[in-house]
Amino acid sequence: RKEVEQDPGPFNVPEGATVAFNCTYSNSASQSFFWYRQDCRKEPKLLMSVYSSGNEDGRFTAQLNRASQYISLLIRDSKLSDSATYLCVVGTSGGSYIPTFGRGTSLIVHP
Amino acid sequence: EAGVTQSPTHLIKTRGQQATLRCSPISGHTSVYWYQQALGLGLQFLLWYDEGEERNRGNFPPRFSGRQFPNYSSELNVNALELEDSALYLCASTAYEQYFGPGTRLTVT
Numbered sequence: 001r002k003e004v005e006q007d008p009g010p011f012n013v014p015e016g017a018t019v020a021f022n023c024t025y026s027n028s029a030s031q032s033f034f035w036y037r038q039d040c041r042k043e044p045k046l047l048m049s050v051y052s053s054g055n056e057d058g059r060f061t062a063q064l065n066r067a068s069q070y071i072s073l074l075i076r077d078s079k080l081s082d083s084a085t086y087l088c089v090v091g092t093s094g095g096s097y098i099p100t101f102g103r104g105t106s107l108i109v110h111p
Numbered sequence: 112e113a114g115v116t117q118s119p120t121h122l123i124k125t126r127g128q129q130a131t132l133r134c135s136p137i138s139g140h141t142s143v144y145w146y147q148q149a150l151g152l153g154l155q156f157l158l159w160y161d162e163g164e165e166r167n168r169g170n171f172p173p174r175f176s177g178r179q180f181p182n183y184s185s186e187l188n189v190n191a192l193e194l195e196d197s198a199l200y201l202c203a204s205t206a207y208e209q210y211f212g213p214g215t216r217l218t219v220t
Contacts, residue, residue, distance in 0.1 A: 034208060043201055043211040044154070087154075089209075098167055099209065101146075103153040 003027060003100045004090050010106035017078045021105045023088030024070045032091040033064055033071045037084045038104065044087055047073075078109045113138065115204045115212035123218045124192050132187040132215045136204030143185040144205060145177060148214075149198040157200075160185050192219045 005024045013019050025033075033050035048055065050062040050071050061074040071090075075082055085106050091099035116135045124130050136143050145157040156169035160179035168175075174190040189196055197219045203209035 032207070041199070041216075043214050046208050046210065049208060098156055098159065098169075099144075100156075101154040 004088055004102040006086075006088050006102035006105045008103060008105060010108050012108045012110065013078055015078055015080060015109055015111055017109075018074065018076045019078060019107065020072055020074045021086055021088075021107075022070050022072050023090075023102050023105075024068075025088075025090040025100075026069070027090070027092060028066075028069060029092050030069075030090045032099070033062075034089040034091075034099075035060075035062055035071075035073050036087040036089060036101075038087055039084050044101075047086070075107075078107075080109050080111065083107055083109045115202060115210055117200075117202055117212035117215050119215060120213065121216045121218070123220065125220055126192055126194060128192050128219075130189045130192060130196075130217055132189075132200050132202075132217070133184065134187070134202035134204075134212055135184045136202075137206075137210060140204040140206055140210075141183050142205040143179060143183065144203040144209065145185070145187050146201045146203065147171075147198045148201060149195070154201065158187065189217070194219050 035047040036044040037047045038044040050064050054063040059076045063072045085104040087104045088102040089099050118133045142161040146154040148154050158168050159166045177187040179185045199214045201214045203211045
């Protein structure tokens, strides 16, 4: 089982749709979780950290389910500009912090 | 506040040559991570530097090396370049979350 797994997609949705991505992780000791957005041939940009209680930033909501070892990202009212690849990142704390990146989920929002 | 900077933006080398990539972290950040992202693949962890020391390295051969300077900027060196080293090389500056530079696109011909 891969350390961090994401459905590669693509998710093809119309403007205004709600779309959700999941990301599963294998290390139960993982303590930090993030979603990044990466546009084609650009660097990843931090979208949001994911907290145990869940968190929301505008149209984006992230949740963590420790029991089932997955995090999710919900995008409401999709915009054309949301088209990108969304990377899930999981890290463990301690002396050797090496975050593990998922391969990403591709989202295409069409008119 | 300036973000993470990387240079050069593009680098073209021939097989067997050596490449040097540079990264300056966000002011106040002492940790720098290097990643390789080959076309169509995910980010692969290369090296982690903190406070001037190498803290960890990923599953890459020894010809991938680097260092961190007293001002926390960092350099990645790739010796004996191979065609499969062609990729986007990203560095990330870290306090808790990671902030990425724009990357260096290395092409090996």
